[in-house]
Amino acid sequence: MSEPSSAATYCVHCGKPRDEGDHPRCSGARAALEPPRFCAECARRMVVQVTPAGWSAHCSRHGGTSPPPRN
Ligand SMILES: [Zn+2]
Ligand SMILES: [Zn+2]
Secondary structure (H helix, E strand, O other): OOOOOOOOOOOOOOOEOOOOOOOOOOOOHHHHHHHOOOOOOOOOOOEEEEEEEEEEEEOOEEEEOOOOOOO
């Protein structure tokens, strides 16, 4: 059962609900370059691996994610 990825509830950088307050350090150009640390759907801490191509992050419950292709 895969859910639409638009169901992002939590901030991937700090793990708090996205609706809660604002996230000045979690948005912007710099944060966009950093790998997510928390799953957007369950706020679990993800296993992050930095690879030569960028990074990959893995939630033990929701699986992996990878950066959007940049062209
Ligand atoms: Zn945040
Ligand atoms: Zn998850």
